[in-house]
Amino acid sequence: MLAVVPPPVTVRVPAKVNLHLAVGDPRADGYHDLVTIFQALSLTDEVTVATADDPGVEVHGEGADSVPTGPSNLAWRAVRVLAEHVGRDPDDPKVRVVIRKSIPVAGGMAGGSADAAAALVGLASLWRLEVTRDELADLAGKIGADVPFALYGGTALGTDRGDRIVPVLARHTYHWVLAFDRRGLSTPEVFGELDRLRADGDPPRVGEAEAVLEGLSSGDPRQLALLLGNDLQAAAVSLRPNLRRTLRAGVNAGALAGMVSGSGPTCAFLCTDGDSAVRVAAELAGAGVCRTVRVAQGPVHGARVVGTEEAPRPAPPEVHA
Ligand SMILES: C[C@](O)(CO)[C@H](O)COP(=O)(O)OP(=O)(O)OC[C@H]1O[C@@H](n2ccc(N)nc2=O)[C@H](O)[C@@H]1O
Ligand SMILES: Nc1ncnc2c1ncn2[C@@H]1O[C@H](COP(=O)(O)OP(=O)(O)OP(=O)(O)O)[C@@H](O)[C@H]1O
Incomplete structure (x- = not known):
């Protein structure tokens, strides 16, 4: 009797932004140790997993050339x-993975982690596994710190x-503009740069996460804008001083923060x-401070099967700088 090969499974998975990122000592x-508030955004990668005799990974789309296809x-x-x-057998899993990227590579939006989370969800469906999202989250934490959030x-x-995730109620939809830089940054280098800055002085630290949680419950983007904070920002700007100009250009273009x-x-x-985001995106693209500008909304759901029949969705609006 012929074995029935299950149809490929496609999963859509979001990028993240950290509304609050407090970094402790190494x-x-x-x-x-981190205390962070993540938000998933409507900028997504799609990952298809299929049973195959020629296992491996294919990558297409945004930054595909700089993504490894090996182990x-x-x-x-x-x-x-x-x-x-x-x-x-992990050495012969008989699976082919096709990744269609929209999330910038090495961009601080957890694109690779998102693809890992999508692969877990896709395979759980392809292999018809009885696993809960919490069980997958334990496995996700072994792959990388940002992977569990992409599941939720x-x-x-x-x-x-x-990687220890507790959902936060945030019913309001927030509108974001994202400015991609010309090259990526290495996450360990940025953490290392923060350690170095802290050894040399005392860069300002973000406040308490509670204020941000209250800001989120108000649903008012003006209030939330005053509370956004990221301890890694000083380190990223120290490694990439041009980011100062990008940050200024976005606020000058009318962003709240x-x-x-x-x-x-x-x-x-x-x-x-949403209208303001489109205006800010257009002006930012014209300022020539970054490679690409996109608009996105958050929060959106985590990694989810989109099925095998669905036609490909158009990419989110893009404005070339
Ligand atoms: C900066 C963030 O994106 C904020 O959400 C994450 O903390 C990064 O998470 P990630 O890229 O999934 O990180 P991993 O792939 O697990 O780790 C890469 C490297 O980043 C640094 N790292 C990461 C997470 C963390 N809490 N502390 C760290 O110091 C470590 O040098 C680690 O070796
Ligand atoms: N599927 C993947 N997509 C993107 N990068 C990947 C992938 N797999 C491995 N990588 C490698 O991981 C590095 C970091 O990529 P990624 O796009 O996840 O960075 P990031 O968004 O800055 O991550 P984070 O925000 O989680 O720190 C890349 O330079 C790339 O070499």
């Missing part, structure tokens, strides 16, 4: 971790390495509403 394991690809690491967990999406508090997203170099600008 730990013995090379990580830093260091984070989606492939997810395949291996899940295969091992369910007793399949929404708005959430992250503690420990940023601008910040470096995570470890950078992408800058995220919070706007009053």
Whole structure:
């Protein structure tokens, strides 16, 4: 009898921005304790997993040339971790992974982590596994600190390495403009630069996460804008001084506030509403301070199967600088 090959599964997964990112001292394991508030944005990658005799990874779209297709690809690491967990051979998982990227590579928006989370959700469906999202989140934390959040999406508090996730209620939709830089930044280098800045002086630290949580519950973007903060911003700007100009240009264009997203170099600008975001995006693109400008909304849900039949969605609006 012929074995039935299950159809490929496609998962859509969001980028993140950190509304609040408080970084503690370096730990013995090379990580830093974090208190962070994530928000998932409507800038998404799509990852398709399929049963195949020629296993491997293909990458298309935004920054595809700089994404490894070998064992260091984070989606492939997810395949291996899940295969091992369910007793399949991680060296021969008989899976092909196709990644269509819109999230900037090494941009501080957790694009690689998103692809790993998508691969976990896609394979759980392809292999018809009885696993809960919390079980997947435990596996996700083994792949990288940002991977668990991409499973949940929404708005959430992250503690420990940023991988312990508690959802936060945020019903209001926020409108963002994202400015992609010409080159990426390495996350460990940015954490290292913060340690160096702190050894030399005392760069300002963000306040308490509670104020941001209250700001979120108000639903007023003007109030939230006053509370956004990122301890890694000083380090990212120190490594990439041109970001100062980008941040200034976004605020001059009418954004309520601008910040470096995570470890950078992408800058995220919070706007009053959707119309304002489109105006800010157009003006920022004209200022010539960055490579590409996009608008996005948040929060959106985490990694989700979009099925096998659905036609490809048009990419979110893009304005070339
Ligand atoms: C900056 C953030 O994007 C904020 O959400 C994350 O903290 C980064 O998470 P990530 O890229 O998934 O990080 P991982 O791939 O797990 O770790 C890469 C490197 O970043 C540094 N790292 C990451 C997370 C953390 N809490 N402390 C760290 O010091 C470490 O040098 C680590 O070796
Ligand atoms: N699927 C993937 N997509 C993008 N980068 C990947 C992927 N797999 C591995 N990488 C490698 O990981 C590095 C970091 O990529 P990523 O796009 O996740 O950075 P990031 O958004 O700054 O991450 P974070 O915000 O989680 O710190 C890249 O330079 C790339 O070499």
